[in-house]
Amino acid sequence: MTTHNDCVVLVESVSHALGAEKIIKGAGINCKLIHVPRHLSSDCGICLRFRADDRERVEALLQGKLHFFDIKLL
Amino acid sequence: MxxxxxxxxxxxxPKPDTVMAAMIAYQQNIGANPGRSGHGRSVEAGRIVFETREALARLFHIEDPLRIALTKNATESLNIVLQGGLKPGDSVITSGMEHNSVMRPLRFLEGRGVELSVVPCSPRGELEPDDVRKALRKNTRMVVLTHASNVTGTILPVEAVGALLRDRPEVLFCVDAAQTAGALPIDVEKMRIDLLAFTGHKSLFGPQGTGGLYIREGLENKISPLMMGGTGSRSEFEQQPVFMPDRYESGTPNTIGIAGLGAGVSFVLEQTxxxxxxxxxxxxxxxxxxxxxxxxxxxxxxxxxxxxxxxxxxxxxxxxxxxxxxxxxxxxxxxxxxxxxxxxxxxxxxxxxxxxxxxxxxxxxxxxxxxxxxxxxxxxxxxxxxxxxxx
Known part of the structure; x- marks a missing residue:
């Protein structure tokens, strides 16, 4: 399942994840809500997976629009 | 008869048919707990809640839907604001046309050292905005005002009061929109509203047990939640989250009601x-x-x-x-x-x-x-x- 070609956006809550999904998909970038991998956080929530190639675009899209903790390589 | x-x-x-349909669809096809897991149905339940927030944000001209906490009614929202935002020594202004959802918490707080000023209204229930200005003190922390009386229907001059409070940015402006959300235009920016308390089961056509509270950015640091508990987020911490909307949304929400509320708000947005x-x-x-x-x-x-x-x-x-x-x-x-x-x-x-x-x-x-x-x-x-x- 995990591949180094993917990144995840770590966010505060499911509401934030759904907000981020809307923004990212709205820009035509593929992404998927997944359980937060244990090695990234002990939180029980979800995060958003997308292709690492889109990292800069995703970061720019979310900046100032929706608060996120971090973007990490899977 | x-x-x-x-x-x-x-x-x-009655409620629009789409309200009941949305509630049945949620309970029959989804039924899971929103924000508590990453599995498909939990995410779908979360999406229903999120979309309801989006519809409400559109209706009230709120830029970020996550600034809206969903509550069980306007009374809960008002109690969060009043009990969580006022402390002994603060002064608060309200009108002579308020519902007990405002007056009872305020009278309780008055007994705890909050200074209360009730601006009189005319026998027709009308409020003169300048009387609010005259009631402002150095220590005024908040003005709380109903948008329209539940007794006479009188519409209070919310926009004019908001305008005169522009010179006093430290004074919080809380509006009780129980009677007007969905029935009268509300624009939190134009009216300079910091805190908007609304119910879902009146002119938003949702079921009973739904409502919400808009909180202007940054105020979540100044208003304590009434309830604390599980939010599905930051589970590793034993302290209540400080971010919106989780700060004010502890415990499993009324997802079936929120599904109905979302459909009700969409109905209002379609009708205008x-x-x-x-x-x-x-x-x-x-x-x-x-x-x-x-x-x-x-x-x-x-x-x-x-x-x-x-x-x-x-x-x-x-x-x-x-x-x-x-x-x-x-x-x-x-x-x-x-x-x-x-x-x-x-x-x-x-x-x-x-x-x-x-x-x-x-x-x-x-x-x-x-x-x-x-x-x-x-x-x-x-x-x-x-x-x-x-x-």
Missing amino acids: EILYLDNAATSF VGTVRDQEERLISRFLSGLRDLRDDVIVYGPQDASRQTAVVSFNIRDVSASDAASYFEDNRGILCRPGLHCAPSAHRTIGTFPRGTIRFSFGFFNTQRDVDDACAALRELVKRKGNHRS
Whole structure:
């Protein structure tokens, strides 16, 4: 399942994840809500997976629009 | 006998079919707990909640939907703001037309050292914005104001009060939109509203047990939550999250109700608030002219001007108690209304009907002109019978 070609956006809550999904998909970038991998956080929530190639675009899209903790390589 | 429901100011009826459909669809096809896991159904439940927030944000011109915490009603929202945001030594201003959802928490806080200033309103329930300015003190922390009275329907000058508070950015402006959300235009930016408390089950057409609170950015650091607990987020910490909306949304939410609320708000957005308002204004205008023919026997309260009130009219019939009149209307004409003090003793003192109370007819978007005519006919009938009885 995990591949180094993917990144995840770590966010505060499911509401934030759904907000981020809307923004990212709205820009035509593929992404998927997944359980937060244990090695990234002990939180029980979800995060958003997308292709690492889109990292800069995703970061720019979310900046100032929706608060996120971090973007990490899977 | 057909039922004529005229108690929409208490809770709207009927609801659009899409409201019930959305609730059934959630419970039959999804049913999971939103925000508690990453599995498909939990995410779908979360999406319903998120989309409801988005619809509400669109309606109130709120840029970020996550600034809205979903609560069980306007009362809970107001209690979060008042009990969580005021401390001994603070001063708070309100009007003489408030519901007990504002007055009771404020009287409680007054007993704990919060200074309370109640700005009087005219006997028609009107507030002079300049009186709010005159009541401002150095330590004024908040102005809390109803957008429209649940007793007389009087629309209060929220935009004008918001404008005069622009010079005092440290004073929080909290608006109780229980009677107006969905029925009158609300723009939190244009009206300079910091905190907007609303209920879902009146003019937003959601089910009972739904409501919300808009909190301007940054204020979540200054307003403590009333309840703390599991939020599905930051589970590794034993401290309540500080971010919106989780700070104020502990415990499993009323997802089925929120699904219904989302459909109700979408209905309002499709119809547009302007159309809803026009329809209600037409109904109230027709009812007020019907009442004018009975002015020897019926005392009408409030502005008596459709453009200055919501679809609510309070009145009394000479020599008949409000409760007797309400019983007569239900038993003989199938009209369901609300007599008494309407949980707003302060407003009744303002209009001079405390403790007698009034009879309140409150119309809604789904009422027709025929309903109004039937209501007028029932009133005429009661007035006539009363006359016969007297002679």
